[in-house]
Amino acid sequence: MxxxxxxxxxxxxxxxxxxxxxxxxxxxxxxxxxxxxxxxxxxxxxxxxxxxxxxxxxxxxxxxxxxxxxxxxxxxxxxxxxxxxxxxxxxxxxxxxxxxxxxxxxxxxxxxxxxxxxxxxxxxxxxxxxxxxxxAGQALRRSGAQVGDAICVGGVTGAGLLGLQHWQQGQREGAAVTHFRRPVPQLALGQALRGSATACIDISDGTVADLGHILTASGGLGALLDEAWLPLGSPLLVDCDAQTQRQLQLQGGDDYVLLFTIDPRTTLPEGCHRIGTVESQPGVRLNNLLGQPVPLTLGGWQHF
Amino acid sequence: MxxxxxxxxxxxxxxxxxxxxxxxxxxxxxxxxxxxxxxxxxxxxxxxxxxxxxxxxxxxxxxxxxxxxxxxxxxxxxxxxxxxxxxxxxxxxxxxxxxxxxxxxxxxxxxxxxxxxxxxxxxxxxxxxxxxxxxAGQALRRSGAQVGDAICVGGVTGAGLLGLQHWQQGQREGAAVTHFRRPVPQLALGQALRGSATACIDISDGTVADLGHILTASGGLGALLDEAWLPLGSPLLVDCDAQTQRQLQLQGGDDYVLLFTIDPRTTLPEGCHRIGTVESQPGVRLNNLLGQPVPLTLGGWQHF
CATH class of the missing domain: 3.30.1330.10 (PurM-like, N-terminal domain)
Known part of the structure; x- marks a missing residue:
């Protein structure tokens, strides 16, 4: 042929x-x-x-x-x-x-x-x-985040990396493996965020790494994330302990979930949740469960 | 990095x-x-x-x-x-x-x-x-060739294949090698042919093979090419005997020269020349130097 x-x-x-x-x-x-x-x-x-x-x-x-x-x-x-x-x-x-x-x-x-x-x-x-x-003029960019904006994600992150790990362990079924095999692009969400999100990116390198791209593109801003705001018990991250669930959500990758910044008074579209706040001080920090801010590295998956 | x-x-x-x-x-x-x-x-x-x-x-x-x-x-x-x-x-x-x-x-x-x-x-x-x-509506397609149209090329073909052969023999200079290394896309010619050419393709598989694509797309037409119309002595095909020059022009490839069909009464843009005529009988034939039509195969370079 x-x-x-x-x-x-x-x-x-x-x-x-x-x-x-x-x-x-x-x-x-x-x-x-x-x-x-x-x-x-x-x-x-x-x-x-x-x-x-x-x-x-x-x-x-x-x-x-x-x-x-x-x-x-x-x-x-x-x-x-x-x-x-x-x-x-x-x-x-x-x-x-x-x-x-x-x-x-x-x-x-x-x-x-x-x-x-x-x-x-x-x-x-x-x-x-x-x-x-x-x-015309309504594309979502990485560059519009403002100090005080809520930092939000379009769903529970971390299943991309967990699914890959499960795959490498020989699993071929389960929610995380399915998410890894067939990530669902959040097209309706992206279109719904036109005119309200100030910045947007899809998470491929990991939440913190991709947040770094928004903060850099928005003029060198920073962020404070809150560990207590990371949801636990999602069926996507089943069988992981709480600390692993939080780490996957922050540092995973291949999620293809939208990460966006938005005026904190805006009602979020269904399925989205807030994980932090844009700050003027550069760098990404995480408020741990004791309410103490700890620094996070921007490292994500390196494509090259 | x-x-x-x-x-x-x-x-x-x-x-x-x-x-x-x-x-x-x-x-x-x-x-x-x-x-x-x-x-x-x-x-x-x-x-x-x-x-x-x-x-x-x-x-x-x-x-x-x-x-x-x-x-x-x-x-x-x-x-x-x-x-x-x-x-x-x-x-x-x-x-x-x-x-x-x-x-x-x-x-x-x-x-x-x-x-x-x-x-x-x-x-x-x-x-x-x-x-x-x-x-809108002015793109050149492969599908509009008409019986009686002149079949024309935007320049002397064959240098793509000859340049590759020279390269494989260790040559790194000369007109054919330069054409092979840096083919010049005929953008001005393509734009000039809008509204006059009835069909157009760029020659990547070879003149006869790409002509076949036009004839098929135009409803199963045929063509008669004329060996006497193939130019000799182009600096692109230097050092080749006459028969090799003609064969390269017809069967070469990687030329990235435009091949088009057009009303034969149209004055051709500079640098173009006619090589044949569209006919209703399917297949591509070549009038040899004795004026006898001989069949040509449609074979060109197979990409896969």
Whole structure:
């Protein structure tokens, strides 16, 4: 099967109204929505580095798209189009079928259309570029946090790292493993936060590390988090003791949950909770259960 | 150097007016031009497969972007933005500096802005997604060729393959090697052909193979090429006998020269020449120098 036949068989799929021409020409043609800005992101996932070598093909397809959609969510954008560069060691039809099924399951659920890309031979790698739209001027940025803002997360964090740990221990089931295999990009939340969140990011490096990106981009601010505000007993972090639950929430990674700052008087969308407050003094501190502030390092997962 | 520092050092660069926010957030923010459609393409280049392992870093940067810009040229689009996913085996600062220099030399010359992407560790690979704009409805497609149209190319083809052959023989200079290292995307030609060319493609698989893509997309048409119309003596194909020159022009690849069909009464843009005529009978035939039509295979370079 040559590249063209492979693309036709596995990657021609229904497309949204904004797609004038999808795969099959030198490039796709699309119509951008009037009055909107576009939001562009690209992420490459390498087998053995960004996902386990033995992850099911459907989960690989789902997860690689989810990571990109989470970036769109963090900008408050509505997904429109994506392109896929797939590097494969060989043409394995069962693998391709699974990959396409997982990919399009999430694409269809979120309304994003695959419009192009390419397939090459080499070590397994998935590079996706995704485009979304926001009403002009309303994109959520990392740079708008203000002293006194509440620091909030869109759900319980830590399941990304815990799921990876469970996977490495041989578990293939359970809430954390499912979250690791199929993180759900918080697109509706990102769009709901337009006009109210002052800054937003999706948590890929860990809560404290990604908070550091917001604080740096917002002019070198600091933060005080409160250990007592970290929820305990989430089904995502089942079987962990309280201290581990708190540590996972602060230092995990691969969560793809939104982290945002917002006026503390704002009613938070459902499922969100506050974990701290933006301060003027640089650095991130944690109020422990005794009410004593202890410094936190900004270290997160290093991509490189 | 972590991923963020590396991106700041090598890939923060001046951007066009349409870029609201470039690298440094979860995604870039851009303003699409009013009244235009967007054209999206993505190509991955693997070291040792799409470019030689010992190619200079600056040429790798230039060439990987050129390949994508050539797809925009084939659509008649004006380049706007691109994203870069760079996979590197190690952080080699001299290599990165060279790569960025070659990349931005072409980006600046063609007015395209790098707005995002990522850097990961792995076997050397360059995945670029490029976006351009065309006035709504004016994109050049592969599908509009008509019986009786002239089949034309935007320059002498064959130097891509000849340059690769020279490279493999150890040559590092000369017109063909330069064309192979730094193909020039025909952006001005593509834009000039809007409204007149009936179909267009850029030659990556070889003239006959890419002509096959046009004929298939245009409803299963055929073509008669004329050997006598293939120019001889181009400095690009120096030192080749006449038969080799003709074969390179027809069967080469990696040319990134535009191939288009057009009403035969149209005055061709400078540098273009006619090589044949669209016919209703499927298949590609070549009128040899005796005026006898001989069949040509559609085989080109198989990407996979």
């Amino acid at each position: 040559d590249e063209f036949a492979l693309i036709r068989r596995y990657f021609h799929h229904a497309q949204g109204d904004s797609v004038v021409a999808g795969p099959g020409d030198d490039a796709a043609i699309v119509t951008p929505p009037v009055g909107h800005e576009l939001v562009l992101t690209q992420d490459t996932s390498l087998a053995g580095r960004h996902f386990p070598l033995d992850m099911a093909a459907a989960d690989v397809g789902y997860r690689c798209l989810a990571v990109n959609l989470s970036d769109l969510a963090a900008m408050g954008a509505q997904p429109l189009w994506f392109l896929l560069s797939l590097t494969l060691p060989e043409v394995d039809e069962a693998w391709l079928e699974g990959f396409a099924a997982g990919l399009f399951e999430l694409a269809d659920a979120t309304g994003i259309s695959l419009v192009g890309g390419d397939v090459t031979r080499g070590p397994l790698s998935v590079s996706i570029q995704a485009t979304g739209a926001v009403p | 972590d991923e963020f520092a590396l991106i700041r050092r090598y890939f923060h660069h001046a951007q066009g007016d349409s870029v609201v926010a470039g690298p440094g957030d979860d995604a870039a923010i851009v303003t699409p031009p009013v009244g235009h459609e967007l054209v999206l393409t993505q190509d991955t280049s693997l070291a040792g497969r799409h470019f030689p392992l010992d190619m200079a870093a600056a040429d790798v940067g230039y060439r990987c972007l050129a390949v994508n810009l050539s797809d925009l040229a084939a659509m008649g689009a004006q380049p706007l933005w691109f994203l870069l996913s760079l996979t590197l085996p190690e952080v080699d600062e001299a290599w990165l500096e060279g790569f960025a220099a070659g990349l931005f030399e072409l980006a600046d010359a063609t007015g395209i802005s790098l707005v995002g992407g990522d850097v990961t560790r792995g076997p050397l690979s360059v995945s670029i997604q490029a976006t351009g704009a065309v006035p």
